Amino acid sequence: MAMTEEKENVDNLLEGFFEAGRGDAPVASADLMERIYADALAEIPAPPAPARAGLLARISEAIGGWPAMAGLATATVAGIWIGYAQPVGLGVFSAAEETAAAFELGDLLPGYGGLALEEG
Amino acid sequence: MPFDARGDDSDEALLAAYGRGDAAAVRLLTERLTPRLYGYAARMLRDAAEAEDVAQEAMLRLWRMAPDWQAGQAKVSTWAFRVVSNLCIDRLRKSGRSVDLDAAPEPRDASASAEAGLIEADRAAALQEALARLPDRQREAVVLRHLEGLSNPEIAEIMDIGVEAVESLTARAKRGLAAGLAGRRAELGYGDD
Numbered sequence: 630m631a632m633t634e635e636k637e638n639v640d641n642l643l644e645g646f647f648e649a650g651r652g653d654a655p656v657a658s659a660d661l662m663e664r665i666y667a668d669a670l671a672e673i674p675a676p677p678a679p680a681r682a683g684l685l686a687r688i689s690e691a692i693g694g695w696p697a698m699a700g701l702a703t704a705t706v707a708g709i710w711i712g713y714a715q716p717v718g719l720g721v722f723s724a725a726e727e728t729a730a731a732f733e734l735g736d737l738l739p740g741y742g743g744l745a746l747e748e749g
Numbered sequence: 750m751p752f753d754a755r756g757d758d759s760d761e762a763l764l765a766a767y768g769r770g771d772a773a774a775v776r777l778l779t780e781r782l783t784p785r786l787y788g789y790a791a792r793m794l795r796d797a798a799e800a801e802d803v804a805q806e807a808m809l810r811l812w813r814m815a816p817d818w819q820a821g822q823a824k825v826s827t828w829a830f831r832v833v834s835n836l837c838i839d840r841l842r843k844s845g846r847s848v849d850l851d852a853a854p855e856p857r858d859a860s861a862s863a864e865a866g867l868i869e870a871d872r873a874a875a876l877q878e879a880l881a882r883l884p885d886r887q888r889e890a891v892v893l894r895h896l897e898g899l900s901n902p903e904i905a906e907i908m909d910i911g912v913e914a915v916e917s918l919t920a921r922a923k924r925g926l927a928a929g930l931a932g933r934r935a936e937l938g939y940g941d942d
Contacts, residue, residue, distance in 0.1 A: 636920070639927040646876040646930055647895045653873035654896070655791035657784045661801045665783055665808045669767070669775040672812040676770035 760825035761818075768815035782826060783808060785897060786833050792892050793837040795881055803840070807832040823906060830899070831907045834889055841885055848884045879929035887922035894919050 755763065755777050763774040786807055790800035807829050818825075841847040880888050886908070893904045894915075901919075905912045 635924075639923050642927050642931060642934065643895075643923055646872055646879075646926070649869045649872035650876045650896050651898075653870055654784075654788045655797070655800065657787040657804065658801070661787065661804065662779060662783060664805055665779050666775060668805065668809050669779065669812050670772060672809070673772055673775070674768055674770050674816045 761820060764811070764815050764818050764825050765820065767812070768818055778811075778825075779808065782811075782829055785826070786829055789830065789892060789897055790833050790837055792877070792880065792896065793834075793885075793888065794840060795877070799840060803833055803836045806836060824903070827903050827906050830893070830897075830903075831909070834907055838885055838889075848882065848888075875930060875933055876926070879926045882929060883922050883925050887918050887925060890915055890918035891922035891926065 755773060758766075758774075758777070760778060760781060763778045766774040767778065783804055787800055787804040790803040791797060794800050794803070810832055811825070811829055822828075823831075838847070880892065883891070889908060890904060893899045893907065894901070899907070901912050901915045904915045908915065908918075910918075
């Protein structure tokens with residue numbers, strides 16, 4: 630009982646002092662806060678590195694990413710189409726060329742035959 | 750994430766975010782922890798410049814430890830108080846200012862000259878003087894309990910002792926403070942009762 634009384638007396642005696650102490654807390658200066666911000670930013674860990682891209686992804690990236698790949702694919706398909714598809718009218722032109730090859734030079738230049746005879 | 754949205758995050762969540770390289774967590778964590786750590790160090794060391802060095806060192810250790818922080822371990826604030834506590838005790842011992850547990854607090858002369866109208870700051874100063882005469886471990890316990898408002902289990906973790914030992918240190922510290930301050934109650938405007 631005596632100990633309880635002593636404890637109560639001590640608590641009553643000190644409470645006002647503790648209250649005053651809590652109201653008079655030491656204040657951290659703005660300079661300290663700035664130094665701590667600076668430390669934090671200097672020590673900030675690097676964000677985790679992304680997984681290493683595969684060979685195709687790296688080639689794609691090197692030539693300009695997906696827009697460049699789309700252009701390249703379009704050009705490739707167009708090239709194949711041009712290579713396989715026979716344009717309309719090309720056959721007619723080819724046939725005419727074969728017919729022309731059947732003529733001799735003399736057929737096209739009537740005077741050529743006479744000149745040849747004179748030289749002979 | 751916008752800065753304001755971080756206000757409700759726990760210290761642990763903010764530290765984990767910092768550990769992942771998120772700079773937005775820095776300001777909030779610094780504003781939450783630094784004033785408390787500095788205040789505690791200043792009360793232990795009674796030297797503003799030294800207390801600033803200790804608070805900065807403790808926060809630096811926190812930043813460096815962030816990537817390895819394990820969720821579910823101690824609270825960030827408890828961890829930081831513990832670092833400050835150890836740094837303060839080291840400094841007190843190295844500078845010869847340490848007060849051993851065996852040293853008895855020196856009671857003040859009860860007939861000290863009275864001055865009427867002393868303000869609250871004088872009471873705080875008287876408390877600080879009385880705290881400085883306590884053994885280091887008693888001062889740690891009573892400052893953490895009655896000025897920083899931490900719980901006994903938190904203090905036990907910070908001081909690396911059991912809860913009962915904390916209670917014992919706090920009780921002895923309070924008796925020492927009472928002995929030092931009893932004679933000053935009238936002087937500090939409390940009157941006789």
